[in-house]
Amino acid sequence: MKLVRYGEPGHEKPGLIHGGTLRDIGHIVPDLAGEHLGRESLGRIRAANPDDLPVVDGSPRIGPCVARPCNFIAVGLNFADHAAETGAPIPKEPILFNKAPNCIVGPNDTVMLPKASEKSDWEVELAIVIGARTSYVNEKEAMDHVAGFCVCNDVSERAFQTERGGQWMKGKGCATFGPLGPWLVTPDEIADVQALDMWLDVNGRRMQTGSTATMIFNVVQIVSYISHFMVLEPGDVITTGTPPGVGLGMKPPVFLKPGDVMALGIAGLGEQKQSVVGWTRG
Structure with missing residues (x-):
């Protein structure tokens, strides 16, 4: 999977790139951070049908692909x-x-x-x-x-x-x-x-x-x-x-x-x- 965070600084949302299209996964994980990068959360994202995920319109800013690392x-x-x-x-x-x-x-x-x-x-x-x-x-x-x-x-x-x-x-x-x-x-x-x-x-x-x-x-x-x-x-x-x-x-x-x-x-x-x-x- 190719996972992204998109939106203005401090207000990014999680997304997935599928077939060149940015799709929202905010209903699966709240963000790409901490425990939401674990095997269980990634498994839930992987189990979703990408074609059923909402398409993100426009060309939003792409933020850092990981939020708030401890180290x-x-x-x-x-x-x-x-x-x-x-x-x-x-x-x-x-x-x-x-x-x-x-x-x-x-x-x-x-x-x-x-x-x-x-x-x-x-x-x-x-x-x-x-x-x-x-x-x-x-x-x-x-x-x-x-x-x-x-x-x-x-x-x-x-x-x-x-x-x-x-x-x-x-x-x-x-x-x-x-x-x-x-x-x-x-x-x-x-x-x-x-x-x-x-x-x-x-x-x-x-x-x-x-x-x-x-x-x-x-x-x-x-x-x-x-x-x-x-x-x-x-x-x-x-x-x-x-x-x-x-x-x-x-x-x-x-x-x-x-x-x-x-x-x-x-x-x-x-x-x-x-x-x-x-x-x-x-």
Whole structure:
């Protein structure tokens, strides 16, 4: 299934994409969040006849495909070719950091550069959405705890991330730095999650071309690993790293500026497009 949330920010409704048509599923689940991403709720959606679901008229805004996650976790330097472009060694274990859950926005919403930003950057990533409470799960059973997958743009302020001391999260959780969607795609729709093409353009110029095949730690390894350090709850989001082509890795480096447009996508998971603006609010 391809699940979506549509409507104005803070007032999104759950929907299903079927045959290219957006259909309302609000009578089945109140939202795509928390326990409503569990096996029982997804089973009720799957059991419905899509042709009987109400068609959503017009072209509403598409919101983030997951609402109110408790945790938004990221894996750093998880693509061998990206680690190479940054000159970093291959990690022996996954590098983990937090993104602020309230930085999540819709796939086509505006990205706002933070106040005093100097080095904001782009990162197309595969995100995992958890569907069941997960603690000390083994790799063999990890996929049973996954509700689905989506596209994430792990927007990052590199000066905040690496030049201000402390943790990477300083440059990762700024407002609007977590576009998710357009769809939450359930695992049954994906033949091989470790063989998905990925891409990102800035102003029509291809910057990133990659594949989930070059991930150092794959989906089941990541879910299992993180569950040994914390309890994952339904609706939590894990974004899994980026292929090469980030602005930081270019010679000379290239960073986002107001007026830029990012377009990105992953095979089978849909596409995003964001306009970049400068700091506009306190």
